[in-house]
Amino acid sequence: xxxxxxxxxxxxxxxxxxxxxxxxxxxxxxxxxxxxxxxxxxxxxxxxxxxxxxxxxxxxxxxxxxxxxxxxxxxxxxxxxxxxxxxxxxxxxxxxxxxxxxxxxxxxxxxxxxxxxxxxxxxxxxxxxxxxxxxxxxxxxxxxxxxxxxxxxxxxxxxxxxxxxxxxxxxxxxxxxxxxxxxxxxxxxxxxxxxxxxxxxxxxxxxxxxxxxxxxxxxxxxxxxxxxxxxxxxxxxxxxxxxxxxxxxxxxxxxxxxxxxxxxxxxxxxxxxxxxxxxxxxxxxxxxxxxxxxxxxxxxxxxxxxxxxxxxxxxxxxxxxxxxxxxxxxxxxxxxxxxxxxxxxxxxxxxxxxxxxxxxxxxxxxxxxxxxxxxx
Amino acid sequence: xxxxxxxxxxxxxxxxxxxxxxxxxxxxxxxxxxxxxxxxxxxxxxxxxxxxxxxxxxxxxxxxxxxxxxxxxxxxxxxxxxxxxxxxxxxxxxxxxxxxxxxxxxxxxxxxxxxxxxxxxxxxxxxxxxxxxxxxxxxxxxxxxxxxxxxxxxxxxxxxxxxxxxxxxxxxxxxxxxxxxxxxxxxxxxxxxxxxxxxxxxxxxxxxxxxxxxxxxxxxxxxxxxxxxxxxxxxxxxxxxxxxxxxxxxxxxxxxxxxxxxxxxxxxxxxxxxxxxxxxxxxxxxxxxxxxxxxxxxxxxxxxxxxxxxxxxxxxxxxxxxxxxxxxxxxxxxxxxxxxxxxxxxxxxxxxxxxxxxxxxxxxxxxxxxxxxxxx
Numbered sequence: 221x222x223x224x225x226x227x228x229x230x231x232x233x234x235x236x237x238x239x240x241x242x243x244x245x246x247x248x249x250x251x252x253x254x255x256x257x258x259x260x261x262x263x264x265x266x267x268x269x270x271x272x273x274x275x276x277x278x279x280x281x282x283x284x285x286x287x288x289x290x291x292x293x294x295x296x297x298x299x300x301x302x303x304x305x306x307x308x309x310x311x312x313x314x315x316x317x318x319x320x321x322x323x324x325x326x327x328x329x330x331x332x333x334x335x336x337x338x339x340x341x342x343x344x345x346x347x348x349x350x351x352x353x354x355x356x357x358x359x360x361x362x363x364x365x366x367x368x369x370x371x372x373x374x375x376x377x378x379x380x381x382x383x384x385x386x387x388x389x390x391x392x393x394x395x396x397x398x399x400x401x402x403x404x405x406x407x408x409x410x411x412x413x414x415x416x417x418x419x420x421x422x423x424x425x426x427x428x429x430x431x432x433x434x435x436x437x438x439x440x441x442x443x444x445x446x447x448x449x450x451x452x453x454x455x456x457x458x459x460x461x462x463x464x465x466x467x468x469x470x471x472x473x474x475x476x477x478x479x480x481x482x483x484x485x486x487x488x489x490x491x492x493x494x495x496x497x498x499x500x501x502x503x504x505x506x507x508x509x510x511x512x513x514x515x516x517x518x519x520x521x522x523x524x525x526x527x528x529x530x531x532x533x534x535x536x537x538x539x540x541x542x543x544x545x546x547x548x549x550x551x552x553x554x555x556x557x558x559x560x561x562x563x564x565x566x567x568x569x570x571x572x573x574x575x576x577x578x579x580x581x582x583x584x585x586x587x588x589x590x591x592x593x594x595x596x
Numbered sequence: 597x598x599x600x601x602x603x604x605x606x607x608x609x610x611x612x613x614x615x616x617x618x619x620x621x622x623x624x625x626x627x628x629x630x631x632x633x634x635x636x637x638x639x640x641x642x643x644x645x646x647x648x649x650x651x652x653x654x655x656x657x658x659x660x661x662x663x664x665x666x667x668x669x670x671x672x673x674x675x676x677x678x679x680x681x682x683x684x685x686x687x688x689x690x691x692x693x694x695x696x697x698x699x700x701x702x703x704x705x706x707x708x709x710x711x712x713x714x715x716x717x718x719x720x721x722x723x724x725x726x727x728x729x730x731x732x733x734x735x736x737x738x739x740x741x742x743x744x745x746x747x748x749x750x751x752x753x754x755x756x757x758x759x760x761x762x763x764x765x766x767x768x769x770x771x772x773x774x775x776x777x778x779x780x781x782x783x784x785x786x787x788x789x790x791x792x793x794x795x796x797x798x799x800x801x802x803x804x805x806x807x808x809x810x811x812x813x814x815x816x817x818x819x820x821x822x823x824x825x826x827x828x829x830x831x832x833x834x835x836x837x838x839x840x841x842x843x844x845x846x847x848x849x850x851x852x853x854x855x856x857x858x859x860x861x862x863x864x865x866x867x868x869x870x871x872x873x874x875x876x877x878x879x880x881x882x883x884x885x886x887x888x889x890x891x892x893x894x895x896x897x898x899x900x901x902x903x904x905x906x907x908x909x910x911x912x913x914x915x916x917x918x919x920x921x922x923x924x925x926x927x928x929x930x931x932x933x934x935x936x937x938x939x940x941x942x943x944x945x946x947x948x949x950x951x952x953x954x955x956x957x958x959x960x961x962x963x964x965x966x967x968x969x970x971x972x
Contacts, residue, residue: 238724245723253716256739257708260747264704269751277744284740287719328640332633340629343663347621348614363632364660368653371636375645461837 244289247405252287255400259283259393275385282393287401292409292469294401298394299472300358305390308362309383311338312369316379319370331370339363353468409469416466417492420459463492620665623781628663631776635659635769651761658769663777668785668845670777674770675848676734681766684738685759687714688745692755695746707746715739729844785845792842793868796835839868 239246262268262276269276286301288294319330342363345351351359365386373379401407467489615622638644638652645652662677664670695706718739721727727735741762749755777783843865 239720245720249716249720252719252739253712256715256743257712260708260711260743263747263750264708274748277748280743280747281740284736284743332636332640335636336629336633339632340625343628344615344621344625360660363628364657367632367636367656367660371639371656372650372653374639 244405244407248289248407251400251404252283254404255283255287255396256280258396258400262389262392272385272389275382275389277389278386279389279393279396282390283397286394286397289407290409290412290466290469290473291401291406292472294397295474296354296469296472297357298398300355301361301390302394304358304361305365305387308365309369309387312366312373313379313383315366315370316373319374327374331374335367335370338366342366408473409466410473413463413466413470416459416463420492459492460496463489620781620783624665624783627776627780628659630780631659631663631772632656634772634776638765638768648761648765651758651765653765654762655765655769655772658766659773662770662773666783666785666788666842666845666849667777668848670773671850672730672845672848673733674774676731677737678767678770680734680737681741681763684741685745685763688742688749689755689759691742691746692749695750703750707750711743711746714742718742784849785842786849789839789842789846792835792839796868836868836872839865 259276259279262272262279272279282298282301286294286297288297315331315334319327319334322330342359346356346359369379369383372382635652635655638648638655648655658674658677662670662673664673691707691710695703695710698706718735722732722735745755745759748758
């Protein structure tokens, strides 16, 4: 029994920790609960129930589905849902009227053919990358609404009343969600993207600063496991999809924070690409550190000093860049100073090993333009 | 006007090409259209409509939402939806009965508190990576169904009839989808994963075989754009998320093809990781090809022959591996022969540049264990 109790307390502590790591998660959960309670008023309050009836359930459905973590996600889903319902609803009413011309026997056949062809066409359109990226959810809702309107139009004559109730409840649900997500502790995808990229540059800098200590350490001192902070850059190697998702959401968001009109997500993607390129180089450098093949000692002692300076200065430059992105101040003077220093150090390194192994130098030569471009 | 006509024909041709590239897309669209037509029978056929009524629309909703491209996706969504509806429906009925004890005035308050707290808790649970990966959709449906049952229970007494109709129509819709997706031209996520990894290894082999020609070409002959086939490996660098998604879907799939019981998606992920590691090395090698800094000519002429043999043999080995994965035959004899040859070639290269640049050699030394492990 005490084992069970231990397990439970451990799990509770885990959950608490998980919430504390990013308190926005807890806030988001409360926001969703709040929106749900708000929208159930459509049932509890007598006058509202009288005008909408069971259609209120569409508002609940909308709230549950549209409530996303970021503002961009909520807006994208809400707008997609709203417009797709409008278009599909109109087409559906049209299809029902068309089918009525064909007599009672022909009606289901015409409707069936229409549902089949429009459903298949909309499903096919979802495979196109550009539609998939931005309007995937809209296409889904289009199929759904069109089929429902067309099919239930066969059984009911009050199709216009039904369409009106559906659309108005979906609008109510969507509006509640969008307002709550924008005005109650908003989570901007653009801001997340911003922070993520600044963090990634910082990770690169950490690696460069740890590099010196690792490469020139005595073999028996190298610990392959402990330096987790230095190895952080590894997460950048596979971060592309996260960045893509965030940028994709950020394009839906209105101006906020220090960007007045729209979020410059395209520029962020460019920087992210350069950062990833750097991380690839580091990955290979890392392979050299871990490999057992070492250069002769006299050679190492010759290059140790300039190499250390070079990696330290490049690291400082990256830190300065990350900082200036975070605070959104452009202190390029400080950055350029560090880049100049590291360039000088590279010259020294070059001098030190004229005809010798060129690996480190080349990696860093390729790495400097990346830094400079990112600072623009 | 003719301009417009040109634009339209061009677009139509694009769409045709897109369909031909992967005919499974067209088949999938037709499958969805077929399932939709099938499920609308619930409305068209009088006896079915009499027993289910407007609840038939839940079947339509289920079909639209659950129809995914791969079998794994359909199964995962369908099972999630089914179980979440069952659990949430039962809890919802319980909540309504509990609330009835509190009198007419207390009922909406108790229901509101329950909806708020369960909604917030389920939303929070969606942030946990393990739940997000496999049960995200289930949690969503749980919130949806619980809120709907609890809230509409306040207005209707026929809550059990309603719950029965909802659950049975969802089961009908889900079953239609799953049967259609498994038995009509199924698209297995596991098979896609399998092909993708074999293809990726092939891309690596292409690169190695093109490497020789590129590295030893005369500078003016190097065309940075044309060799798209050689550059294909670049897509591997960022393929991790696609692989993760496919593996995640593959774990839902029952045995099929040559795997009897379950899909060994974990092993696939391991191979994919090794392949990506190789691609990182190639990315750096590629940087050396494009850079303007070249080794002295006499040195190049010395290493040209062994280097060519080495990369050709390693490429052959990779091709053999890719082929044996594709056909699922284990012809390790042929693979090992190529690996032996390329190891011999590496020895020759080593001999050729004793004290010189070690970059290429090291990259390939690290690359060989990757190949060998992948062949296991």
